[in-house]
Amino acid sequence: MRAVGVGICGGSASGKSTLAQALLQELRDCRVSVVQQDSFYRDQSHVPLGERDCINFDHPDSIEFDLLRAALQLLIAGSAAEIPRYDFLTHTRLAHTQTVPLSEVIIVEGTLIFADPGLCESFDVRVYVHADDDVRLIRRLQRDTRERGRTFDSVIQQYLRTVRPMHREFVEPSKIRAELIVDGDGDIQPAVQTIAHRIRSLL
Numbered sequence: 001m002r003a004v005g006v007g008i009c010g011g012s013a014s015g016k017s018t019l020a021q022a023l024l025q026e027l028r029d030c031r032v033s034v035v036q037q038d039s040f041y042r043d044q045s046h047v048p049l050g051e052r053d054c055i056n057f058d059h060p061d062s063i064e065f066d067l068l069r070a071a072l073q074l075l076i077a078g079s080a081a082e083i084p085r086y087d088f089l090t091h092t093r094l095a096h097t098q099t100v101p102l103s104e105v106i107i108v109e110g111t112l113i114f115a116d117p118g119l120c121e122s123f124d125v126r127v128y129v130h131a132d133d134d135v136r137l138i139r140r141l142q143r144d145t146r147e148r149g150r151t152f153d154s155v156i157q158q159y160l161r162t163v164r165p166m167h168r169e170f171v172e173p174s175k176i177r178a179e180l181i182v183d184g185d186g187d188i189q190p191a192v193q194t195i196a197h198r199i200r201s202l203l
Contacts, residue, residue: 001104003076004202005122006195008109009174010129011167012058013139015184016109019129022188023107026196030203033075033103037110039083040068044091052091053154058111058166065116068108072122075106088148105199111167114174124202127195128175131184133164 006023008016020034042064044052056062067084074081082097100106114120114128131139137159144150175181182191 001078003078003103004105004124004199005072005076006105006107006125006199007113007120007123008107008127008129009114010184011131011136011171012111012163013136013143014129014131016129019182019188020107020109022192023195026192027105027199030105031103032105032107033100034107035083035100037063037113039086040064041086043093056162058162060112060115060170063112065119069119072108075100076122078102104203111171114177115170120177125195125198126178127180127182128178129182129184135185
């Protein structure tokens with residue numbers, strides 16, 4: 001049986017993961033798997049450790065989209081797939097992959113998933129989560145310092161150097177490919193109901 005592919009795109013810390021988790025709860029009677037774009041960052045083990053923080057991780061070239069497309073095709077076709085596991089502290093891939101089981105619904109979330117036309121076309125449902133820049137920056141500061149071992153200054157520097165300009169060049173323009181735009185600052189429950197209804201109609 002073919003699975004339903006759902007793409008959730010939006011700026012960094014806009015609320016994509018929150019929406020994906022809310023859909024998991026809403027569709028708990030279905031077999032749903034969530035795949036994160038960040039798992040497909042290119043391995044940087046060949047780059048000297050001191051130079052890895054200078055890499056532009058917000059450009060589409062930082063993501064191995066060929067591998068992501070291949071994994072999504074397997075999952076949508078009704079098969080399990082192996083996806084990479086990524087270490088954000090060292091910017092390298094871990095040795096062991098993660099198995100995504102056969103599912104009825106595959107949710108892929110990430111900042112650049114609509115910037116890749118081939119990947120975007122694979123989604124049956126396309127959602128863009130919008131949040132104001134200041135809200136996203138505050139959320140990113142909280143997340144990266146608490147969960148990814150980053151310093152306050154390094155988060156700010158990266159935001160100004162790559163996150164904000166790449167958002168304006170690639171992420172924000174890609175929302176034109178979305179079927180639904182969700183307010184990541186507000187109550188997302190009405191949107192969750194709408195998206196879940198759409199998914200169920202495709203199952």
